[in-house]
Amino acid sequence: MRVVTAEEMREIDRKTIASGIPSIELMENAGRAVAKAIKSHYRPLRGKEISIFCGKGNNGGDGLVIARLLAKEKAKIKIFLLTRKKELKKDPKTNLRKALKQKIEVIETDTSQKLKKFRQEIKKSDLIVDAILGTGIKGAPKGLEAKAIKFINSLKKPMVSVDIPSGVEGSTGRVSGEAIRADLTITFGLPKIGLVVYPGAEYVGKLEVAHIGFPKRFLSDKEIKVYLVTKEDISSYLKPRRPDTHKGTYGHLFVIAGSVGMTGAATLTSQAASLCFGALRSGVGLVTLGIPESLNEIMEVKLTEGMTLPLPETKKKTLSLKAKEEILKFSKKADALALGPGLSANKETKQLIRNLIKKISLPMVIDADALNALVGHLSILQSRIQHPGSRIITPHPGEMARLIGKKAKEVQENRIKVAGDFAKKYKVIVVLKGARTVISDPKGNICINPTGNPGMASAGVGDVLTGMIGSFLAQRREPLEAAKMGVYLHGLAGDLAAQEKGEEPLIASDVLEKLPQSFKQVKSNK
Structure with missing residues (x-):
């Protein structure tokens, strides 16, 4: 199985979009894959309180899709947005509108004070979904993101990470500061190097690879030369050995x-x-x-x-x-x-x-x-x-x-x-x-x-x-x-x-x- 750096995965993403598959479709597929995995591992979802922490990038956009799909399973969903709504990128903003239309509670926790305000509410969660940071992070998370990760880890709740545990470097597995300790990580397309080498591998929990629509020709590119032995x-x-062999054969x-x-x-x-x-x-x-x-x-x-x-x-x-x-x-x-x-x-x-x-x-x-x-x-x-x-x-x-x-x-x-x-x-x-x-x-x-x-x-x-x-x-x-x-x-x-x-x-x-x-x-x- 091929394993990629964050940069190689970005290039696969770019080629896929250039080939005619819209980025919003990839985001929908990614969210659907994580929602499916959560349903498989944590059923029944009806009545469960699930807190989904979303950053401002595409990882956060995946989290917004997950929220919408889990809400359809009658789970009690709260989205904690670690940014202002207006700062979201194009595709995440589209999925935010869909979540709001579905009457899902979205809480802007774009400051440390707001995060503290909702601590007691978050502590009631049966499950937490980490969609804060993606594979491209280098160095330690800072500011609000670092505080959120530290707080989330302190809760000792079941934890699912989207693509990679926030705080783990996708290309190296380095953990320079706070990082989510997940029980389950759903990654997309191919495993990232940071998920399979230490110290990053220690934060992943169970790793599952979801196929979300990347063409096989991009995933099997000969320029990708790192493999996970299976x-x-x-x-x-x-x-099987032939019956007519002898010790000299071997x-x-x-x-x-x-x-x-x-x-x-x-x-x-x-x-x-x-x-x-x-x-x-x-x-x-x-x-x-x-x-x-x-x-x-x-x-x-x-x-x-x-x-x-x-x-x-x-x-x-x-x-x-x-x-x-x-x-x-x-x-x-x-x-x-x-x-x-x-x-x-x-x-x-x-x-x-x-x-x-x-x-x-x-x-x-x-x-x-x-x-x-x-x-x-x-x-x-x-x-x-x-x-x-x-x-x-x-x-x-x-x-x-x-x-x-x-x-x-x-x-x-x-x-x-x-x-x-x-x-x-x-x-x-x-x-x-x-x-x-x-x-x-x-x-x-x-x-x-x-x-x-x-x-x-x-x-x-x-x-x-x-x-x-x-x-x-x-x-x-x-x-x-x-x-x-x-x-x-x-x-x-x-x-x-x-x-x-x-x-x-x-x-x-x-x-x-x-x-x-x-x-x-x-x-x-x-």
Whole structure:
């Protein structure tokens, strides 16, 4: 599903009107869609007191249509107009006249004093509709609008927002001041970026997308390159397996991970690759874990479904530069490489990592210590690339900040731009982990993942993701597809685990345990 900025949505609106669909018709359709949703979620409406707060723009005009339609359902409607009637724009003014003709009570609350005067009356509301500000706001609401939003939130009443909760920036999700905390948001045409990324997503409640007459050709414009990953997307990738296949059909993943004291990370990566789906749970046919030789005996016991490759090690029992030739030789037997978790910050091991990324042309996923080894050496990412985007990096915000020489806060404030710019510059796929993980590719496509929860901020959970993405690469899937599948299914498994055990106690093995259910749920598309 495409996701748009406020500016892109305005352009769709402009093109639609230019194509011959009047703006007043779009407003009527928008109001009708919200009224229909309210009827569905809050029935019966007869006798319910509904306060509708309207700003002076088109969002307020939508609110006036909603008032008229809900009044026909015998609800007791009061419109609180946060402006003077004469200051309304053309289409809202037309809908105000219709509301007045229908004998709906319209109260001008264009000053703080007037808002205070009607506080007790507003407190009686069974439902509040927020039609104050639209998607184009930048910065914090000011004056009367800010006071109204703060007051409305204080009432703790059921709340429906029209298009976007007032105070949330449509293009970024930033919340710079007061913002409505909605229970339900009905947005029009396409979701706005600010509704699906944090902090904006926290204010939305349940999000529904209403179609109000925008032509499909405008909604599917190829210039719109931000997408929300959906269950339907992932389900379409999970095709039934042919009965005449074997383990060689499903690829061989070579994992380079682990050092003494970090065996947990290496184990979880291999389990993610071998235990996710089907016979080996992730769907990959074979997994080989390359590890420091002193860990081999331990890993052979732990990894009953995987194979191990003992490799030369340093005195600190991390991978040595002497392992390079053996790794390069073995990589010719593999279909993909997963590199990084638990490798340590050892100077010699970092040099080995950089050499491997330079020399190996396999599709690969690069995570954790392998990412840290690239700090100050990013040009290595562009070496030996057979196909741009065949390398996937999976940084959390701190790792990304180190890679680009910024602070984690700067990364978090510009997640889509940071991920997109990096992917284009270095011709890689970026999986920028965090709440609403951002996936970007060298062509400028951006995917926002809706699954996952705060309980997944736990040691080892990211290593599971690395193994999953690596396994999909080994199955010869397109790299962007592999990244989307890994992130979505991993997040869904975390959500299923949290439903059962709660977020606080969640650990990586809980996510692994729920991966089969995650796959099953997506395949059934329920």
